[in-house]
Amino acid sequence: SPVAMYLAVAGVGSLVLADYDEVDLSNLQRQIIHTRDHIGCPKTESARDMLQQLNPDCDVQLIAAQMDDATLEETVKHCDLVIDCTDNFGSRFAINRASVRHKTPLVSGSAIRWEGQVSVFNDRLGAPCYHCLYGDSGELDSSCSANGILAPVAGIIGSLQATEAIKLITGAGETLSGKLLLVDALEMQLRTLTLKADPHCPVCGNHA
Structure with a gap:
């Protein structure tokens, strides 16, 4: 929600929103793009309606169905x-594969409980991809519904993702490529880790 809103008001000309779910009351505390009037x-x-109020010149395209690999590939290609705002490893791995295949920069963000993380993948030759970071792990249910999340943390991570996206679009500053920014809102601490590409990664490695 905050990613789409900040990019729209920043002047991004076209956004593609992919989500097959419906607005639920439980979403409203962290998905601030929706209102009670849009429950169901x-x-x-719902997101398109809000974005058009914020910036009517932003072209908002919708994918309101669960994406299979073919649809994901075709969308990423164009x-x-x-920007990955999903809450499960299966979707994140699929998005990463498509991004690597089409050499499309990927801004990844996740948030759970009091914590979150942001990184940029695939925008530099030799940089790591998402699979380099997690390998084949990620079987644990790490969704918000299973573990909970403090609403402002989603806003913090979304704002950071939007910032990285704008930097990539404009070529300004240094991105988080090859780095992982960790946010601990409970202690209000930020840490940055350096990531290395896995030469044996099945997605982006030498033999991929």
């Missing part, structure tokens, strides 16, 4: 940038 509506349509 497709999230993509985008300049991918």
Whole structure:
């Protein structure tokens, strides 16, 4: 929610929103793009309505169905940038594969409980991809519904993702490519880790 809103008001000309879910009351505390009036509506349509109020010149395209690999590949191929705001490893790995295959920069963000992390992948030759970071792990249910999340943490991570996206689009500053920014809101601490590419990664490695 905050990613789409900040990019729209920043002047991004076209956004593709992909979500097959409907707005639920439990979403409203962290998905601030939706309102009570849109409970029961497709999230993509609710989000589009809000974005058009913020910036009517932003072209908002919707994918309101669960994406298979073919649809994901076709969508990523035609985008300049991918921003992953999903809450499960299966989707993140699939998005990473498509981004690597089409050499589309990926801004990844996740948040759970009081913590979150942000990184940028695939925008530099020899840089690590998401799979380099996690390998084949990620079987644990790390979704917000299973573990909970403090609402402002989602806002912090979304704002950081939007910032990295704008930097990639404009070429300003240094991105988080090859780095992992860790946010601990409970202690209000930030840490940055350096990531290395896995030469044996099945997605981006030498033999991929």
